[in-house]
Amino acid sequence: MTTDLAVDAVGLTKRFGSLVAVDDISVQVAPGEVYGVLGPNGAGKTTFLRMLFGLIRPDAGTIRVFGRSWEKHGIATLDGVAGFIESPKFYPYLTGRQNLKGLALLDGGDARGRLEEVLEIVDLTQRADDKVGGYSYGMRQRLGVAASLLRDPRLLVLDEPANGLDPAGIRDMRALVKRLAGSGLTVLLSSHHMDEVEEICDNVTIMRRGEVAFHGTIADLRSMAPDPGYALATTDDPRAVALAGAHPAVTVVRGEGGLTVTGPQAAVSAYVGTLVAAGVGLLSFTPTRTPLEALFFMLTDEGVAA
Incomplete structure (x- = not known):
């Protein structure tokens, strides 16, 4: 019996006019691992994640998520998948708890029953009844993770979750991802900071101008690193x-x-x-x-x- 990959992207290419945003890349993410997609701004990371979520369609290549594809399974491709592209958005005049309740109602299932659990996971229980307009940027990012966890996903996708955070916020986000990974959740995250993923990722793809510059484990990457x-x-x-x-x-x-x-x-x-x-x-x-x-x-x- 074979286990489907959490993400199996093969030969993905995406063009916007004359710009090749993603150029024939392949990414395989195994269940239970933490996978990092790294690269400077404009490398094609977010375009890849948008194709994964079905927000845009690739011009070439295939994407399978736990064995399902957009061509054959449509929106069911995202069963068991949650996350956010760029920064998560909430109603600033509602509290964190109210925002999550609204999302749980939209999502259906047992999402409402998980509300207190996810608030605790992201360390927002004490601020859950404060309006989101008064949250720091780091708290909003963590609320975005909480909203994703309402779905009890098998795969969590985070697009630069520490971008714009201060050192304390980066530390908290890194610790949160470590806890989630320790629970057995598959995590796919993008970043343009090597130190953000060095301690938490099992495998990485480094992108440059839409192409793959490196593919492998953190251990492989360390073996290539120059002297300090x-x-x-x-x-x-x-x-x-x-x-x-x-x-x-x-x-x-x-x-x-x-x-x-x-x-x-x-x-x-x-x-x-x-x-x-x-x-x-x-x-x-x-x-x-x-x-x-x-x-x-x-x-x-x-x-x-x-």
Whole structure:
């Protein structure tokens, strides 16, 4: 007995006039996994999700959701699927609870019976009777997740759920997605931030200008990542550069803003130890980009081949 993929998209292409928004991409999401679709703005992520939800039709390729397709099953393709494209919208003059009640009435089934449960899942129980107009952006995003969970979905689709959030909001959204994934729910999310998905996704597709720049696991991605870089300020930069000669695996470049150090983490640590032993004072030692962030920009940069 075979288990249908949660999402099985093959050869998808979508054009808007002369613009090819999505160019022959394939994405397979297994039940129970957290899958990330990454890319800069304009990479084609939202267009892909719109095709998944049936909001637009692909010019070529097929999409199956738990074995169902729009061509054969119509709206039933979305049975067991919930989520939002871009930012969720609510009536600002109604409370969070009232908005959810209205959506539950429209959805039917046992959605009304899940209202208190979903409010608790997204940590909005204490603010459920406040008007949505007074919610922060992060609270509205979490209310959007609550509205999606009313359907008790098997697949939750989130389009850049942390976009526009402050650091605390990003932390809360990341923790929420982790909890949902831990419950066995399949999650497909898009993002343009590598660190947003690094800790929670099993597999990722990185898009650039509508094409696939990378397809694979987070572990595969880490194996491709370049050495980490650090901004280094010392009390004696010329001597710090000279001492790097004893560490061939480390590269130290002197610029207007100070020193930039790159190399394997163990080699960089040994180099820093040499500086300390030599009496060179360290004023600051700051990561520039994480290795995965650096790789993300390499893969999606307009001047780099996919």
